[in-house]
Amino acid sequence: MRTAVWRAVAAGVALGVVSTLGWALTGGPFWPRWVWLALALAAALTYVGVRALRITPGPRRWLAAEGGLLAVLFPFDLVVWLMTGRGHFWPAYSAAGLSVLIGLHQWWMSRRPSAEEGALRRRIDTLTRSRYTAVDLQATELRRIERDLHDGAQARMTSTALAIGIAERQVASDPEAALRTLRQARSTARAAVEDLRGVMRQIYPPVLADRGLRGAVEALAVDLAVPVEITGSDPPLPPPLGAAVYFGTAECLTNVVKHARASQVEVRFELHHDRAAVEVIDNGCGGARVDAGSGLEGVRRRLSVFDGEVLLDSPAGGPTRVRMRVPR
């Protein structure tokens, strides 16, 4: 680069010197001044261009290039005007014309959003959508938990308290009946605990807290009717994200058992520097789709909240490959 610049400079100077020598030999008016002027113009424009190229692409580069062009061309016109006998002051028109063109271009650019701005706008759209999804999912989840607690554990605890109250009244008059009522109260209380356990499992599976994502998937695999091979190491994800990926993996495995008619499933954990991925691959019949209202659509929504995505590859005839990608 540097040598190319020096070569161009040397060639320019040589051209000027040769033409000056030529004029010295032939005589006449000093025409090489036009050669020197053209060389100076080329040098000045190159300088402006190189300066502009150093600025990151965008409106600021355009402003530097166009401002530089004006700053070079107007003095050039002035010199030409001086050298051609100072007639009518035409450089005013060329300078005004160029200024208007530059002004128009700058105005047009200021109205058009930059690529950066476009990307930001799209990001804001995505975030707004995923925030609504998050709030929506959370509200649905809370409503379901509320209903489960209301119909299950709460109803059973109320019934337990009632039975104990009845037993208190029976103790003196009919101890045998009191004993029967108490037994019933105990079994109702146990059923309430059973209900609570079910609700807790849906909120955050205890085994996930104990063993991490990989361990929890292993525990899931033990219960499954299809042999599961688990590869890769446990991705260290924050708990809410880990739970979302766990429920996603559980959904995929349920689908495999229900629909895929597969004889083998692989769950593969992958760790990249800024992302983690879990892949569920089965050798079943394929043809899975992410339809509205489907389990996979639910997984996609749930992961989108964390900037995660679900990629599905399931040609008819199989195999099916579901890839869940999330940031770490």
Place this chain on the structure above:
Amino acid sequence: MRVVVAEDLVLLRDGLVGLLQADGFDVVAAVSNGDGLADLLVRERPDIAILDVRLPPSFTDEGLRSAVRARSVIPGLPVMILSQYVEQIYARELVADGAGGIGYLLKDRVSEVDTFVSGVRQVADGGTVLDPTVVAAMVQSQRRVLPLDRLSPRESEVLELMAQGLSNAAIGAVLVITEKAVTKHTANIFSKLDLAVSADDNRRVLAVLAYLNGRST
């Protein structure tokens, strides 16, 4: 009989201790923390340890890991694990060493005081007591790999009860059949599954669990 209890919830710990003392157990230590629990078990060598799976400081499966660690030093150290939830994978890990003396029950089974206390004594004697929920899950998930379909429905029931650690007499009581009928069923099960017949209750449970665990006996 010397007992160590580890349970972080005061209410439950006091309840357990009271219940055990009322039944003549000698509670030598009742701790609320998993820190140094394995060492405590090795030092005290209790006749039985009753541990909650989830304990501070990590609030994960501290109790379970302490039990496995202590049993690696003292093989067969009787341990009863209590938990708010049961996982098949934990049950498999616990019985994997084949040494016996293992209990794994849902916490709310404690409310059936008599059954619970006899379970504790059974584990202290080297027996194995597993929660029905976890046994049912084990049988269910092994159905695909093991020839469990060869068993009649009644034999399946008997297999599950055996895996829970019940004796022939207890199985008979649950299913309301004679002990002789139970003996006949167990003999059928053992021959259908190609298991070596064992008269000893403890060894019989271990054989069944090892079988369900997918290991050859």
